[in-house]
Amino acid sequence: MRIILTFLVLPACWAQSGAADGATRADWPHYGGTQLSWRYTALDQVNTANVKNLSPAWIFQTGDYSEGLQATPIVVDGVMYIITARAQVFALNAATGAVLWHYRYPPVRPPGIGGIAENQESRGVAVGNGMVFFGTADNYMVALDQKTGREVWKVSVDDTKQCGCSIAAAPLVVKDKVVVGGNGGDQAHRGYLTAFNSKTGRLAWRWYVVPAPGEKGNETWKGDSWRYGGGAPWMTGSYDSSLNLIYWGTGNAASDFYDADRVPSPDKSKDTNLYTASVVALDADTGKLRWHYQEVPDDVWDFDSAYEVLLMDRQVRGRMRQILVHMNKSGLTFVLDRATGEFLGVFSTPEVRNWITGVTEDGKLVGRNEPKPGKTDTFCPSAAGAKSWNSMAYSPRTGFIYTPINELCAALNPTTEGPQEGRGFMNSSMDFKLPPGRTTYSHLDAWDPVTGKRAWSYPYKYILLASVLATAGDLVFTGDPEGNFIAFNAKTGAKAWSYQTGAGHRGSSMSYAVNGRQFIATPVGWQALLVGGLGASLFGDLNPRIGSTIIAFALPEGSK
């Protein structure tokens, strides 16, 4: 009877032993929870029945109020590691919020060459092999001693004055290496992933997103355009230890909105400008490309595919598959076999869309509506993303992915100038617009990635730019720009609880336990610039406040 119940309530994969388990427990060891990037905790002490009693257990103010707090806290053995916009790193007692150590990265002088790369922000540290790793706005990788916070090594990944690039993404620790991507794909720059030996900081491997002459894929670039072809993989990847593959999403081709100088063939049904706007699988030891899947051939909308890659095992058309689920900025969400890269399915998540008319059953874009130089046209969704870089979550109990979707458009007026190394290379302004005829401009959705069906949707009047957390207590958490931290029923989408935290949410909540007590922790603090800046510029009545605070919620001690 119990087995039947399991089959009824849970997706079939759960009944199969050995299925990839991406759930966290007491620790939250990686950016995406585990290296499978589910942002799902198996802890269920806080659940739909008692979430109404959830209260702040402690509050920590970082004191760095230069921007919002975008990081995902990491918790290992009762210690929380958090990084601020200006790369101050704190180790906190995760039960009390008390500071164990505090590291300040020296102030970074922006190179002053224009473009987004010089913006100071940080989306998290990685912890492993006794160290805490992070990238910096001036393009260094730094390793701190996990116990003391003292610097152990530091290495220049690239010359930020030349490349216009920087690092905001959390690194990914894979065995004895630490792998990191970088910003810079909107500059004249050639993106790459770099792996360092975690103990010594020595270079282990580098993989360029854009292949050089003589390498496979270079033929998908016109002339010398590969040199500044963009593709920067600016977020954090995933790792499957059984396949020994790391998965990363790559950024848009550059220049973003003007393709005549980089596209060698008019046939855009085929791979174009490899390996931009793709998901790639690399051998974790060597960085060699195992397979790729390009989601947006000739990306002329800045719909880069740099976002998180969720690894899970699911029944697809009657067969258990090792799959990955990956959304890019267009909101197209691809399901691929993660061992081979085989296309299994795709669905489109935004409600307002005019950049394509559809997608074929084998994943080809139909009815491409492309920006044209010298002409101003409005495209939906916008390059701010149907989803921004903030992560979705996956619950194996419901089988749903949970993601915010924004309904924004932008007018583009492409220009034709060529690259200047390290300088902005988007070749258009973006005039962001609210689509007409709506009263809500975002929604938090539950989607079944296998069927491509939306299970529920919670509409919201502004935009949603915080990551999502799913829990075994059948709750889904996210925050909004007004400062509300909200719990939803994971099955129905009913709002179960909310708490006004005092500033907007642009970071990533997570969960952990210390001595058997479950905590739900969220960074608080809006991003004033870039995509976050749209909050104030598009909505006259919204004043999302920056800040830099961690609030750790728990049930009152002694309560059940």
Place this chain on the structure above:
Amino acid sequence: MKWLWVFSAAQAVMWGQSAREAVRQGEQIFAKSCATGYCHGARGGPGGAPRLAGRGFTQPFIAATVARGVSGTAMPSFAGTLSRSDLAAVVAYVSTLNGIANPAVAANVGGAESNAGPALSANAAKGRQLFSDAVRGFGRCSTCHEVNGLGISVATPIAEIPANAQALRSLATPHVLTSIIGGEQMPSLPVSSTNRGVVFYDLTSSPPVLRTADQGSVTSKEGSPWSHSSAIGSYNDAELDAILEYLRAASVP
């Protein structure tokens, strides 16, 4: 205080044909350098960065902000990247977006002046490109040397320029030591040694790694099998000669 030039050095402040030209020029620069990507919207409308039109900004405020940037934000200083005339033009244009009908404009705005340094010979210009050639990854000179604001200053500033490629390859590097840490020997470049630890560059592979170790955990001795030629293997002799020509040109004050 660079922006003050726009006003104090503009003896011939005027509004007329050339000023209208400056605003038009500023509009073009704004479209290219400011209303781009995630930054300001077209014609100062809202973008990822704040709206600039109709904000009631004064011209001195605009000039200061454009020249200095806004600390802690993505707004960079344009003082080093736009020529003086371009700076003044863009300030004039943004002023008109804020209701300043007749912004003060220096008389020579619209001229061809730029911030470019002294002209390099063709070979030296090639050498400058090779010095920091991104295609060479960590095999380029700028991985360890900073010249004219480009590169990472791992090595001390280049004081003497070797005569030719051969001399560059066989350059003596007496500052490179051999350090032993945890039983492992490595070529190292010492940085500091204080009670907070021993700081040195590990030159085992490129890029060099700045490492910090406890006092007493590292021992160092003179000499190392490391050689400069191993660090510049991505260049041929003609390329090294071009780089040397660039360094000679760059060292002229």
